[in-house]
Amino acid sequence: MDFQELKEKDKSYIAATYSRFAAEIYEGKGATLRAEDGKEYIDFGSGIGVNAFGVNDEAWKAAVKAQLDKVQHASNLYYTRPQAELAELLCRKSGAARVFFSNSGAEANECAIKAARKYSFDKYGEGRFHIVTLKNSFHGRTMATLSATGQDALHRYFMPFVEGFSYADPTFAGVKKECGEGTCAVMLELIQGESGVNALDEKEVQKIAAFCKERDILLIVDEVQTGNGRTGYLYAYQYYGIVPDIATTAKGLAGGLPLGATMFFAKTADTLTAGSHGSTFGGNPVSCAGALSVLSRIDKDLLLEVQGKAAYLRTHLARMRGVLSVSGLGLMIGLEIKKDAREAAEKCLERGLMVLTAKNKIRLLPPLTIGKGEMDAGLKILDEVLSE
Numbered sequence: 001m002d003f004q005e006l007k008e009k010d011k012s013y014i015a016a017t018y019s020r021f022a023a024e025i026y027e028g029k030g031a032t033l034r035a036e037d038g039k040e041y042i043d044f045g046s047g048i049g050v051n052a053f054g055v056n057d058e059a060w061k062a063a064v065k066a067q068l069d070k071v072q073h074a075s076n077l078y079y080t081r082p083q084a085e086l087a088e089l090l091c092r093k094s095g096a097a098r099v100f101f102s103n104s105g106a107e108a109n110e111c112a113i114k115a116a117r118k119y120s121f122d123k124y125g126e127g128r129f130h131i132v133t134l135k136n137s138f139h140g141r142t143m144a145t146l147s148a149t150g151q152d153a154l155h156r157y158f159m160p161f162v163e164g165f166s167y168a169d170p171t172f173a174g175v176k177k178e179c180g181e182g183t184c185a186v187m188l189e190l191i192q193g194e195s196g197v198n199a200l201d202e203k204e205v206q207k208i209a210a211f212c213k214e215r216d217i218l219l220i221v222d223e224v225q226t227g228n229g230r231t232g233y234l235y236a237y238q239y240y241g242i243v244p245d246i247a248t249t250a251k252g253l254a255g256g257l258p259l260g261a262t263m264f265f266a267k268t269a270d271t272l273t274a275g276s277h278g279s280t281f282g283g284n285p286v287s288c289a290g291a292l293s294v295l296s297r298i299d300k301d302l303l304l305e306v307q308g309k310a311a312y313l314r315t316h317l318a319r320m321r322g323v324l325s326v327s328g329l330g331l332m333i334g335l336e337i338k339k340d341a342r343e344a345a346e347k348c349l350e351r352g353l354m355v356l357t358a359k360n361k362i363r364l365l366p367p368l369t370i371g372k373g374e375m376d377a378g379l380k381i382l383d384e385v386l387s388e
């Protein structure tokens, strides 16, 4: 099957929800990917921030294979070691008290939404269910997380949406204005990824956190994209100097396997009770073994390394003629460019560089372990494409 045949098969049999780039990913090593015909790509996208340690990382593979040799799935009717060990490690590193495991970012957020409403129901009774999210946020594609997503363009076709959400301007004043007697939670992406890699202001976020605490409104931080070392901090809330009541993560957590986590801090640790939530696949032992390998290596040294690579890339990007501004934090990078972002991304791909887009920006989420040679090769292609 050549690439043309692959494309035709995909088009014939797969639901047409994706406008894919014209490249096949067949194999790779580190931040270098290859198609079946041998064409190579530098990877500045890591599968949308998922392959945190790149492709074919030896320690990760060994951990995953060792678990595959034992058992691939158990269901949550029974105990498994990787799940318990991962939960402990996540709590120790994040400051959370308990974790619920699922399979994706949307599910992690779905769980956070349910838990926030139950926390309020348990304490205040019916009617306190309203959740404030931000304009231009992205929280997922399920009915509730789509309802939570503050983008009108995504609120079509599927009416009625889940009620009880409103969308605030990304400031303290904006959030305060949307909060009322019936508000149980505020949900934030500290750096809005899908809508253009825009970081919220630290002072505004700290004011929102203090306000929420005062009113017993739960602060939910969506770290699906920002989490697990991506920003040069284990979680972005650590950079912002706040402690959420619930934090969610997924993308990079298991280094390429599906895994979502909803982390409950002190206030919400006992909110979910037997039977109140669940997932058949959630916390799959193979995914958890992969996550243990990744998370145990995201230590101070690695985070400093990420910060160093981020500074290197950002310095070079800021100097490029075709770049108007550079946004985000750490290795979560947004580029405002003079060209159309999709066209520029396609041109990069033709020359052997994979980049992402976010609205009309170029978005870079390279593997945390990307090498200097790979960074330089990618920067060179990007510079050529953007300055044409």
Ligand SMILES: *Cc1c(COP(=O)(O)O)cnc(C)c1O
Binding pocket: 103, 104, 105, 106, 107, 109, 138, 139, 140, 141, 189, 193, 194, 222, 223, 224, 225, 226, 250, 251
């Ligand atoms: C990707 C993303 C999600 C959705 O994650 P899925 O795994 O695709 O369900 C939710 N929130 C944020 C901030 C994301 O970046």
